[in-house]
Structures are given as C-alpha cells and as structure tokens.
C-alpha cells in the first residue's frame with residue numbers, strides 16, 4: 001500500500017465503501033469530525049441538483065422520469081463539480097461514488113488534471129450473515145415510525161408500539177426482510193467488486209474489519225490512514 005503519511009490530514013482525499021448495515025454513515029461522520037474534510041455523498045448531490053433545477057439536475061430528472069438509469073456522465077458531472085468547489089488543500093470523502101470503473105476512471109482523470117489523486121479507499125467489511133442479522137432486525141411502528149428491534153430473549157419484535165395510544169402496528173419494511181437484504185447485498189457485491197479491484201490494483205485499497213464496536217472500527221479506519229486514534 002502506498003503511504004499517505006506526509007499528507008496534511010486536512011487535505012486527505014478519500015473514498016468510502018461499505019455494504020448496507022456496515023455503519024458507513026456513522027464512520028463517515030466520525031471521520032468528518034476528526035479530519036475536518038467534506039463528506040460528499042452522491043445521494044445528497046442528486047437531491048441538491050434536482051431541487052435546485054440545475055442543468056445536471058434537469059438531465060438526471062429527464063432519465064428518471066423515463067424510468068431509465070442516470071448515465072455516468074451526469075453523475076460524474078455532479079461529483080466533479082462539487083469537488084471543484086473544494087480547495088486543493090482541503091480534503092474530501094466520497095460516499096456512494098464511484099459506483100463503477102467508468103466513474104472511477106473519470107474521477108482519476110479529473111483529479112489528475114489538477115495534479116491530485118485519491119489518497120486512500122476505505123472499504124468497511126462485514127460478513128453477509130452478520131449484515132442480514134443486523135438489517136433484518138429492524139421493525140417500525142406503522143403509526144409513529146418509531147424503530148424497534150427483536151427482543152433479545154424471545155427473538156420476536158414487540159407486538160404493539162407503547163408510544164401510540166391505540167398501540168400502533170409494528171411491521172418490517174419489505175427492504176429489511178432477510179431475503180430482501182440478501183438480494184441488496186448480492187447487488188452491492190456485484191457492483192462494487194470491480195471498483196474495489198480498480199483501487200486495489202493502484203495500491204489504494206484499505207480493507208477495514210467492520211464487525212467490532214463503532215469506536216474499534218473508527219480506530220481501524222484511522223490506522224488505515226496512518227493516523228493514531230484518540
């Protein structure tokens with residue numbers, strides 16, 4: 001792995017990968033607080049461009065209205081535009097991008113034109129059966145949306161929501177059933193494997209074990225950046 005030491009931590013340019021349920025959002029927040037770098041989440045960029053009706057947003061909307069996939073060029077445009085607003089000495093952490101090698105290549109060229117590059121790609125790894133266990137544990141009150149988990153002793157979710165006067169119905173979202181989670185993970189692995197290979201070949205990939213506590217995972221993430229934890 002190439003070294004990132006000697007880099008000012010404030011200027012670190014990172015990409016963050018992790019399957020659903022791996023705690024990527026929490027780790028992103030901790031990294032942002034610790035390193036003072038911008039968290040650039042592709043989902044946020046899409047919402048921003050759509051709600052502001054920018055040229056890229058209108059292009060994206062056009063494809064979405066037709067039920068078509070938004071082409072890479074549009075997504076790349078949004079990310080490159082956002083990165084361009086961040087000063088060269090400042091860092092950023094990309095989340096949800098790049099999703100394929102075409103996007104990874106475009107990112108590499110765009111940064112290369114500025115004499116920059118990605119310093120490290122953090123890949124938070126959690127075994128699929130653990131992710132299925134975590135995600136399929138989620139239940140929601142239909143009335144107040146309060147989240148619940150299965151009872152540790154009985155393994156069953158509560159029958160009624162105690163917050164709701166008439167005892168709101170507790171259900172599991174279709175997305176969170178074990179079968180649906182397994183499908184989401186299959187898609188995730190198919191999508192990310194080539195991108196992870198792309199960065200592994202460049203010596204930028206850091207695999208981080210994501211099964212411990214939030215603090216332990218954070219310590220491993222910082223270690224992968226050669227930054228000591230608290």
Ligand SMILES: [Zn+2]
Pocket residue numbers: 141142143144145146161162163164168
């Ligand atoms: Zn409720």
